[in-house]
Amino acid sequence: MSNKILGMGNALVDILTILESDELLHQLELPKGSMQLIDRDTMNRISGHTEEYNKNMVAGGSASNTLNAVARLGLPAGFVGKIGPDEVGEFYQADARANGINPMLFASENESGRCLVMISNDGERTLCTYLGASAELEAKDIVPSLFEGYRIFHIEGYLVQNYDLIRTAIHTAKAAGLTVSLDLASFNVVEANIDFLKEIIPGNVDIVFANEEEAKALTGKEPEEALQELGAMCPVAVVKIGKAGSLIKHGSDVIRVQGFEANCVDTTGAGDIYAAGFLYGFAKDLPLEMSGLIGSYLAARVVEEIGPKIQHERWSDIHKWIEQLLNVE
Template sequence: MKSVIGMGNALTDILINLKNDEILDTFKLPRGSMNLVDSELQRQIDASVADAPHTLSLGGSASNTIRALARMGASTGYIGKVGRDETGDFFERTLNELQIAPTVFRGDEPSGRCVSLVSPDGERTMCTYLGAALEMRHTELTPEIFDGYEYFYIEGYLVQDHELISNAVRIAKERGLQVALDLASFNIVEENLGFLHDLVDRHVDILFANEQEAAAFTGEKNPLEALDKIARKCSIAVVKVGTRGAYVKYRGRVDHIGIMGNARRVDSTGAGDFYAAGFLFGLCRGLSMEQCGTIGSIAAGKVIEVVGTTFDEKVWEEIRRMVGDVETGNYIL
């Protein structure tokens, strides 16, 4: 079976259950928002919730995708940068436990982390501190890192460093890997339009975009027209349209793949990340576009049923069983 190495902002997610919303008022954090914070604000927030119960998990868009791929049974690797601290140790240890081959660099800043403050009613307010993740440089990447993999997956959130992405993708292509990119967010697309077009034209084989990102990238509001435009630039174009599923265009043919209809949405965090994981898993197994999309929908449908992006082994067993059924043609959406 083929294998995937991912690269992204290496973040550790810290989920904190709040007794009340006082801290949100104190730090003027709008409920439900995502805030980029500096180390000082992060430290103050940490100090004021030090007594609240919390859990740690591997976070970051690409690392979510790689983690899901590993849990489905793919062989995987991950490239990222953390600090020389306990959070960084946690990140690297967790990759090892999941049998994800780590290429984890250590920087001078503290490890990047995303603190999710969960209000008593379930609303989540996020504070993201990128820290050492921002220190990763293209000069740290060597061709050997990519040896033995067939696909290279990158998250759009990395666009802060154009040189890093360009060089990583160039090395991966030289080593014969296919490159997959998720556009991450429409504002990222708008702010880096020229760079992203050039990258996709030259190096990207598989592009994942949601409806808004596809519109920002192509200027076409209609997802099918956006899909067409994207498909002229790369080999496999995937445009996700939320509860309406996704469109895939490959070799001139368009497939529409629906959603896992019985999913009970609790929190959509990770839907896109897990969709990419399922899709890439199908590609690794040499399956059809329809089967790849179906596995994407299954993985996404499962992650939206939980708060956060982790669930227990029982659910992974169920996913692996469903994926097996997709492969044998016994599961069709």
Template sequence: MENYDVFGLGNALVDTVVSVDEAFLEANKITKGVMTLVDAKSQKRLLNNLETKKKELRSGGSAANTMVALAHCGGTGIYTGKVSADINGIFYKDDMIRTGIHFEVEPAKTGDTGTCVVLITPDAERTMLTHLGISTGLSGIDIDPEKIKFSQIAYIEGYLWDGDGTKEASIRTMEYAKQFKKKIAYTYSDPFCVSRSRDEFLKLTKEYFDIVFCNFEEAKAMSEKENPEDAVRFLGELCSTVFMTHGKEGAYYFHEGEIKKVEGFPVKAIDTVGAGDCFAAGALYGLTHHLNLEKCCRLGNYLASKVVQVVGPRLDEPIKENIKKIVG
């Protein structure tokens, strides 16, 4: 097996990205700015209501978006998630491979591939409605230790902690990474995800994680601190390296007792989907290519600033030729 920078583990969802107005959210009784889990019937009804609107389809899921952005940087990755052998599952695999990320998971013979409808309002806020479908069928048996053995970092998304099988897959990945002395990077994914599992996340952070990715809202939920530096310091006392994004303010990192804020790139955001995922990609690229933490943060900020200027969670162009110029 060839070597990879990052092994990624997360939900495998086909994203449907659509621009809507505030009235659409109100008419459909949708809570703005968060990820809401829905059943197949509700998702179908929503898609019917969006039938006349322009849509953008992508292979998605939080960790998958990070892996794709990593490839845009010139990094290498291999991804594990669960899809079905339906038309969305075929699209998902083909789209991931097109981006340069290896995806070799055996599809399920039954069930539906998961979907995520991403609604973008004029203020650039993103609201997600997710039908997890067969992605919840991911379990420990789907984790190939060889893929982790030949990767520098194992990157896991926090959303997986919500299901028994996906939790098992997460733990199996962590155990293999420890066995092979690989770094474990974890994203807390969402403030509500943190609220549901805070005690377990605290334990995992202390016992397993080498690197944590979060935004300020997630860090507040974990630390119960209102100040950004206090929040990131709290997490830094549990694991060796923390990256915390803070919107247009930029990002903080904590390592070996040092906190540093790295300014963001001022841009006009039209869609915040994928900002945190792309930040993680920039930092992971830096970590696997021997950049210091400030440069990792700067590259992450740059990728986040680029993705918020387009609709959807993907960068619109490769940036690998410009990385030296970006990080200085």
């Protein structure tokens, strides 16, 4: 059976800015830890306020971050998205290829999307996303051939505002026999699309990922009770509880997965990289607890760095850790 993983999401380039304090967030009226969709004028205004800060540019987007780590773990990975005819789009496509991802990128005449990531002193990140070309991915772009040879289809929750796209993609993936995975992505995205999520998850989504805030936004409940409700919606439910680890529900079984110590400097991508570790284990038919452990370990490693990716030189140690885990089991 194939263990290839396909992702679909917003093809974005992250522009990372480390804040001196949260004063700028208050000034711009941005809720700390949230994701805000912004227009081009707002992007330019925020960029103007951060001109004097140090910045770093990396290919990002939730599903893209997940697939990057999947490829680093050694599984074949593909990504579906849309980019524009500009340097940002070229950078995104080149980065995907350099990291072992097959980029299935549709072309737009508009400029590529980007995400302004403002990182607070405690590592929390606040996202302001200008979707640009990435928002133009449409239901008509989704054809059965995209899914050929893949086993798992992973969708980032930031796409759920496009109901026709999500319905078409999920139904096409299911018809092709793929396992469908959905990351809820952000509490405010969940709040804005709660009715659609409660419609589309049952009977269509096989694995759902949520952090505490996202789980509460969907269910109105704290992690353990939220897990029960999510677990009633789909076969495998995962609620991430930060440094305490995660909770996994499969049928009547509830699995508690430990967290790992980390020197946290930036939480950007922690949930995305957790999903990568979990899906890697799932694709390799490992027990769910082991999949969760790999996810937790990777999440602890990525928060030790600025940005949503684990640096190349650290992956050999990660592979050694996974080998040890498998041998112990």
